[in-house]
Amino acid sequence: MRVHKDKKTELRRILGLTSALFLMVLLISFLPKQADAATTISVKEINYQNSTITIQLGDSDRAAYFSDTSKKSWEEIPGTISSSNTIVMDISWITATRNVILYLKGSSTSSVISVTIPKQASNFGVTFNKVKGTFTFKNAGNRNIEWRKKGSTVWNLVDPNKISSEMSLMYTNGAALYFRLAPLNGTGISNVGFRPSKEVAISIPKKSAAPLIVINGSKFSIAVKKGMAYRSMNSGGSASEWISISSNSDLLLKNIAPSVLYRVNTATSSAITFQFRTNATSSALESKTTAVTVPIQEGPPNADSYGISLGYTSSSTLSLQVKAASSTLPFEYTVVKEGSELNYQNAVWTTIASSTALTLDNTVAKQGSHIYLRKKSVGTTGNTDYTLASAELDISGNNGVAYPGAPIPTTLTTLITTSGVCNVNRTASYLTFSLYSSTSTTVSSISFIDAYGITRGNVSSKSTVAKNANSTSSTDKYIITTKITSTENIDSVTEELLYAKITLANADVITSTASAGIRLYLYPKTTVHNPTDASYTNNFKRIFQSNDSKDASSFKFVLDLGTVKVIDATEIGKYTQTPTAISSIKYDGYTLTSGTDYSVEYGSYINDDEETVATATVTVNVANFETSPLIDITDTAAPLEIYLNNNEILDKNINIILTNTATLKDIPIAWSITEGSLKETKTSTVTNSDNTTTTVMEEVITYTLELSIFSNSYSVSVSDVTWGETSIFGSAKISGGKAVIYLSNAKINKLSTASTTTNNVVITLSNGYAIRTGCKLTILNAN
Template sequence: MDRIMYEQKQRIKTSRVYISAILLLLALVVYATQAKTASAASSITVTEINYLESTVTLKVNGDTKVYFSDSKKTTWDEVPGDIGSDSKITMDISWIPVTQNYVLNFKGDVSTDIVSVTIPKQATNFKASFNKAKGVVTFSNAGTRTVEWRKDGSTAWNTVDTNTFAAQLSYLFDNGAVLRFRLAPVNGTSSMDVGARASKEVAVTISKKAAAPNVTVNGSSFTIAVKKGMAYRYVNADGTTTDWTTISSSASLLLSDVAAKALYREGGTTQSKVTLQFRSNASSSSMVSKIATVTVPVQEGPPDENTYGISLSYLSSSSLSLTVKAASSTVPFEYTVVEADDELSYTSASWTTVSSSTAVTLTKAKAPAGSHIYVRKKSVAATDTVDFALASQEIDITGTQGVVYPDALTATTLTTLITTAGVCRTDDSSSYLSFTFYSPTQTTVSSVRFIDSYGISAGTVTCKSTVSKNASSTSNNDKYIITTKITSTSTIDTATEKLLYAELTLANSEVITSTDQSGLRLYIYPGSTLNNPKNDDTYTGEFNRIYLSNESQDKKNFKFQLDFGTSKIADKTAVNAFTSENVAISSMKYDGYTLAKDTDYTAVYGSYVNDDGETVSTATVTVNVSAFEASSLIDTTDKKEALVITLNNGEILRDKVYITLTNTATLDEAPVAWSITEGSLKETTTSTVTNPDNTTTTVTQEVVSFSLGLTLFDKSYSVSVADVTWGGTSIFGSAEVTGGKATIYLSNAKINKLSTTSTDTKNIVITLSNGYVIKTGCKLTILNAH
C-alpha cells in the first residue's frame, strides 16, 4: 500500500515536472514569438516635452493603449486620450511639481518595454537686478539660456534681445514699472534630451526717473542756480542736442558763460536766444531725472533816458531824486547804488524796484558822494500774456563822476517884508507877502517860522511855495528859483513893531536861518482896534435892533470908535516909513449889503494921546441901521452878524462890530395852509338866553373859523396887531396879546367877500403896530364856487 502510495506520488511528481517543462516550452515559444514581433515593431518613444503647454508627446508603434507610472512602477494608469493617426498621443504634465525632478515611466499594451523620462525641476537660482546708475538689468546664473521678460500684469513674454532691450527698457523710465524675468523653457525632444523648464520668475522694480530739476533763469543776476551732480546740454536751432556736460559744483552758472549769445553787447553784435536742458544725473540710489528745458531770451539794451523819462535831480546837499516817468506795474524798472570804489556785480547787487512815475528820494547815506546809480528795466516773470524777459542792460544815470551833491543852500540876499496886522490873510491873495531866492536844488519852502532878535519864537505862518528852473542860471547855485508866498500872518499878528527873522525849512529838510545881512525879515505894524468910550451906552460893538420897527422907543442907530494902528498908510519899502495918506474907512458891509456913506453911516476922524504919550488916530462911526435894514440883500435875522469894515490900508475888520436884527414875532406852527370855497363860511350864530326874570334874550355871535398864534421875541415888549391881509384885502377880525403871545382871529365875513375866477392861493400877511411884517408861513387857498 505504501509502495503504491509512493509510486503514485512519484507519478504525480513526474507529471508536474512534465507539465512544468511543457509550460516552460510554451513560454519560450511565446517569448520567441514576442521577440520576433519586437524585432518587427519599435517600443514607445518620446518625441516632445513641451514646457509651454505642459505636455509630453509619445509615439507608439502597434500599441493601442499607453500606460504611465512614477519611478516606483507599482501602479500604472492609462494615458487619457486617443492615439492619433500619426501614432502619437499627448499627455498633460502640468500636475507634476516643479520643485523636484520627476520620473515618468511609459509602456504600451503591446510593446511592453518601459520608457523612462525624467522631467527636470524648475531652476531657482536665476537672478535679475536693476542698476539705477546705468539704467540696465543684469542677470546671473543664466548660463547660455535665453532670458524672457514681461510686464507685471501681462501674460505675454518677450525675449531679452541685447540689441533692442535697452531701448525697450528706457521707455519705462518715465513712470517706472515692475518687470518679471525668467529663463525661457527649452522643450525636450526625447527621453534622453528632456530640455528644461522655465526658471522661477524674478520680479524687478524699474525705478522711474526723478522729477526734472527745478531750474530757472534769474533774470536779475543773470545766473542759473544748479546743484552738483546735474548736467546740461544745448538744444540747437534744428532741434538736435549736444552732449551732456556734468556740473561739478553747486555754484550758479553765469549766463555770460553758458548763454553769452543772448546777452547785450555794445557794437551791434547779433544776439539770439539760447535753449538749455538740465537733468540730475543717475546715482546709486536714484535714476537719471527727467529733463527741464529753459530758454534764455535775448536781453534788451540799455533804456534811453529821454524815451523813458529817466532823470536824476538833487534835492539838497544830502539828498537826490530819481524819476522814471515810464515806470509802471507792467513795465517796472529798478536801480542799484554802487559805491565809488566798487564795480557793479550782477550776482551781488541789490536792486530796488521802481513801478510808478513817482520820484524816488535817496539820501546821502543810501547814495554817498561819488557812488554810481545804475538804472535798467526789471526782469519780468512769464505769465499767460507776458513772456519772460531778462533785466535790460543798465545805464549809469550819474555819469562818469558819479553822485555830486551841491553845497547846502544859503541865503545871499536880504528881503524885508512889511505889513499891517490883519492885512495878510488867506482869503485875499492880493495881501500875500511874496519873496524869492535862488537854489541849486529843485526844492520848495515847507514852513516859515519867525523869531525876534532875542531868539524868542513869534510863531509859524501859513505859506505856499513853488519852484521853477532859472532860465538865466549862471552857476550851480542858481539853477532854480523858489517863489514863496506867506498867505496869512494871523498867528503872529500880535508880534508888532519889531523886526522878526525867518527860519525857513525847505522840503529837502535844509534850514535857512535869517540874519540882518541875509535871509528874510518881517515887520508888522499894529492893526486897528475897537475902543469905545466907557460909560457911554451910545457906543457899542454889538447892536441889537428890533427889525423894521417904526416905534420911536426902539433904537435905530448906534456908534463905535476905531483906533487906527497907524495914522498914515505904511510905506512897504522901508520900516517906519509912511505915505502921506491918512488911514480911513473905505467901506462897510453887512450881510451882503454895502452901506452908503453919509446915509447909512457917517465917520468922524480925530485923535487922542494915549498913556504912552503917543498920538492915536481915531474914527467915530455912527451906523443908521433903520436906513438899510429893509434892503432885499439882507436876509439874516435873529442872529449876530458882523459888520465888515474895510480900511484903505488893506485891513478888513471882521470881528470888531456886530449887528443883530431881531424879529418882533414868529408865526407858531408854521407852515400853515388853509383852503375854502368862496363865500362858504358861516359868519354868525344865534342863541336864546333865559334871563333871571324868566324872560329870554336872543344873542347873535360871530363865528371864527381860523386863528393864528404868534410868539413875541420878548414878553415885555409892547406891540399889537395892525392888520391881516390876503392879496391886499383885510381879513383881520380881532387879536389878543398877552404874556409874549398873540392870538389873531380872522373874520369869516371878510373872508367870504374874497372871490376868484379860479383857484387862487396867496400868503396871509400879518402887520404889527411897530411896522414889522410877517409875509410868509401861512397860505390861504380860495376855491371858485361856480
C-alpha cells in the first residue's frame, strides 16, 4: 500500500512542474517588444565595390551563419564581430549571372533572415559615333554610368553633357575605354541596391596623320580629295566653318583666296592660312589638321630690271632671253595660241634657269600667238621661302608674235670667174656679195640650180653680219656679207648661168631668179691634154742629179687653155685683149727660169664643136734646176705648180718624182780614227793544191759602207769616196741592188790634222749622184 501511495505523490510533483513551466513560457510571450531588439539580426549594408555584406547581430550573438535556400547546412561567417555587434561577409564568390538568396542567423538569436543578392545587368550597351564624336548608352535607365581607361582601376562618373568633349582629349593618340552601370549599395533586405553591370569595351582610334597639302604655285590651286574638309583662319585666331570636299578636285585660289592674287591697281592683303583635315568616317576619326599659308603673289616681272627680251631671228624663229635667270631665280614661259585665253590649269610652262637665249620657231610659237613670261614658283609649301609664280608678262605684246618676212633680194649680182680659180686656199680668189636682212643672221649654205630648177651642186662659203647704218626699213636692218671660198663642187658646170639658193643660219631661204639674187657663171678651166707620144707625160720620173745620158732629164706636157684670152669678169662673154698664158712655174718652192728651166710654145686647134682651143706646149728641163738647195723632196711625187695670167693655178695635174740612185744604210754612222793608226796589210799562208804553202800579202779592210740601189736593174758604180775632198775609196762590189764599199786603210792613214777634224764622208756614183750625209769621220791628231 505504501508503494502505491509513493507513485501518486511523484505524479503530482511532475504535473506541478509542468504547469509551472507552461506558466513561465506564457509569461515570456507577453513581455514587452523591446526585449526582441537585442535578440534579432539584420542586414546593415551591401557594398558592391567591396563585394561585402555588413550584418547587424544580436547582443548575445557570438557568431553568424549563412545558408542557401535549402537551409540544410549552415556555415559560419568568418571574421570578427565588431564592438557594435556587426560582422562583414565577403560575397565576391557569389555568381553574378542570377539572383542569389542568402539566409542569415546569429548564434544566439532564433530568428533567420533572407537577403537577395541581385544578378549583374548584362544588357547595358555603349556605342561611339566616330563621325559625330558622341556616345550613346542603352538600357541604362536612370542609373549612373562610369568609365575607366584600360589598365586603370579608377572609375569615373559619366556626365552625359560633358562626355563627348572629355573623350575628345583622347583622339590624338587613341584609347581603349570600359563603361559600366555604376554599382548602388544596398541598405537592407528591402533595399538590396544594384551590382555594377558588365563592362562594355569601347575603342577610340587615334586620329590619322594630317593630309599632305601642296599649293600648286603654277596653277594657283590646291589639290584635295573627297572626304577632306578645309577652313580659313582669321587674323584674330578664329576660324571659319569647316567646308567638306565632296569629290577629288582642285581648289582654285581665285575662289578661296582671291585677295592674295595680283590684280592691276588693286592692293593685295596679307597671306591667308588654311587648315585641312580628313573627315571622320564610320571606321575612323577625323584626321589631324594641316595648316598651309598661301603667300601673296608678286606682280609681273619688269623687263628692264631682269633683262627680258624677245627678238625675231628669222621669218620663222624668235629668241627669248632673261639675263637674270638662274637656278635660284628661275623664270618660265608658256605659249597661248591666237584667240585663246591663258588658262592656268591647262597651260604648260617651260623653265628658264639660265641667261642663255632660247630659240622658238613657228611650230611652237605660231604667228599671232602670245608668249607669257613670269617668275617660277619656288620653295616648298609650308616653308618661309615658298612663293607663288608671279603674275605673267605678255612679252609678245598686244598683237602677239609677229614674224618678219623672209629676206627677198631686190638687186641682181652676177659672179663671173674661171672654173677652179675660186679656191679656199687663195683668199684673193673669193667671190663676194652682200644681202640685206631684217634679222641678224649669216649664210649657212649656198647651192646653185640651173634654169630648170635642177640643183647642180654646193659651194663653200663664209659670211658675217653687221647693222646697216643706212637702213631705211625693217627689211634692210642688217647687211650680210658673204664670200664664196670654193667652187670645187661645181667646177665641171661651165658656160652655164646658175642661180644661188641661199640658206641662212636662221633657216630662211633666199632663192635667186633671173631678175634678183645671186647668179654664177664659170668659164672652162685649163686642162692637161697630152698626145700619146712618150715624151709627153703628167708624171715625170727622174734619177736625181744623174748625168748619165740614158737617164731622162726633161719632159713635155700640153695644156688646153680654158679661154683664148683672159676673161673680163664684169660681163658674161666679155674678154680682155690679153691672150691666156703661163705666168710662172714652181717646183718645191723653187721658181723655174723661163727659157732655161722651161720653155712654152703656144698654139691652137679647132675642136669637135668647131671652137678654137688655145694650147701651151711646155718643155721642162728638170736637170737644169734639180740641184737647187730649195728642192729637198725626193722619192716622192711633188706637183709642178703652173700659174696662168687668168689667175688659174694648176697644182694637181703635173707631178715630178726625183729618185735617189742609192741610199746609205745603217745611218747615222760616226767613226773616230787617230791619224796613221790603221793597219794597212797583213801576211797569211796559203796552202796550194800540191800541199805546198805560199806566203801572201793581203790588204786589211777595217771600214765598209753599204748602199741600197733604187732598182736591181739600174746599172751604176761607185766612182769615189772622199773625206774633205781627199779620196779614201778602196773598192766596191755591186750586186742585186746592193753595193758594198771598202775604204782604204792606207788612204785613211794619210789623212792628217793639227788637232781634231770631222768631215762628212761623201760617196759619188758613176752617174754623178752623190750621197753627202749620213756618215761622219773624225781624224784625231796622233801627237
